[in-house]
Structures are given as structure tokens and as C-alpha cells.
Amino acid sequence: MKTVIRRMTLDDLDEVLKIEREVFPDSWSRKSFEFEVIHNKYSLPLVITLQNKVVGYSIVWKLFEEFHIANIAIHPQMQNRGLGSYFLQEILNLSMEQDYALLEVRESNQAAIHLYKKFGFLKLGIRTRYYANGENALIMKKQLKKTANNYPVRLNITQKSVEG
Numbered sequence: 001m002k003t004v005i006r007r008m009t010l011d012d013l014d015e016v017l018k019i020e021r022e023v024f025p026d027s028w029s030r031k032s033f034e035f036e037v038i039h040n041k042y043s044l045p046l047v048i049t050l051q052n053k054v055v056g057y058s059i060v061w062k063l064f065e066e067f068h069i070a071n072i073a074i075h076p077q078m079q080n081r082g083l084g085s086y087f088l089q090e091i092l093n094l095s096m097e098q099d100y101a102l103l104e105v106r107e108s109n110q111a112a113i114h115l116y117k118k119f120g121f122l123k124l125g126i127r128t129r130y131y132a133n134g135e136n137a138l139i140m141k142k143q144l145k146k147t148a149n150n151y152p153v154r155l156n157i158t159q160k161s162v163e164g
Contacts, residue, residue: 008045015054023073026132067098104137
């Protein structure tokens with residue numbers, strides 16, 4: 001079966017919204033997705049298709065050094081087949097300039113937490129009562145590249161005399 005990852009278009013939104021409503025109790029609105037597809041210059045809206053049918057999607061924000069996975073989902077009937085792992089890996093491969101990836105996930109979503117840990121995401125903190133139903137979100141972070149801000153830097157400083 002042919003799997004394709006491509007940029008989301010307005011024509012995809014009916015299928016994306018069906019998945020969104022099945023997967024998330026606090027689903028994004030059509031207007032939110034339209035904004036990401038049309039207006040948000042920091043957004044990378046993607047879909048994953050199988051045999052030309054949308055089976056998943058993601059919204060990623062490239063915010064300077066941050067690669068923020070704002071929304072990602074696979075259709076419930078297509079879960080547990082490796083598509084989520086494949087899609088997440090391909091999404092992370094698009095983070096060329098960013099230093100780290102960040103996301104929020106429901107504390108109760110153990111399957112997603114397990115997947116993110118498998119990819120090297122670590123728990124950074126908690127957003128208390130983040131979701132409409134009052135559930136907390138775990139903030140998870142994955143270091144994407146080594147930077148001076150994230151790793152100890154050893155400097156070899158030699159003293160030179162300066163004549164002035």
C-alpha cells in the first residue's frame with residue numbers, strides 16, 4: 001500500500017476533522033485548521049495518506065529554535081500498525097534548523113506517551129488543567145541537535161598579552 005506524506009490543503013479538512021473528532025474530545029475547529037493551512041507562516045500542516053485517503057495529520061510550528069508538534073493524530077482504525085511511528089519519524093526529519101521538539105500530551109494518553117518516549121522525548125513539566133475537561137498535559141521535549149545551550153562546553157582559553 002502506498003503511503004504519502006504531504007502538505008495539508010483545504011480539500012483535506014473534511015477528512016482531517018473526522019479524525020480530529022474521533023481522536024480528541026477537545027477537537028480543533030475547522031477555522032483553526034484553515035488558519036494553519038492558509039495564514040500561519042510558522043505552521044507546517046501535513047497529512048499522511050494511504051491509497052490516497054487521509055489517515056492522519058499533524059500541525060507543527062517552526063518557532064525559531066523550537067519545533068512544536070501542536071497536533072498529531074492517526075485515524076483510530078489505522079492505529080497500532082506502525083503508521084504513527086513512521087509519521088512521527090518523518091515529521092522529526094523535517095526539523096533541520098530547530099534545536100528541540102516540544103509537545104503537550106494528555107496524562108491519560110499512555111499510548112502516545114510511550115511512543116514519544118520511544119523517540120527520545122522526555123517529560124519537561126506539567127501544564128495543570130490544560131484541557132477543557134480539566135486534565136493535565138505533560139510537556140515533553142526531545143533534543144534535536146547539540147547546542148551550547150544544552151551541552152557543557154569546554155573552552156581552551158590561552159592568555160595572550162596585548163600591547164596597546
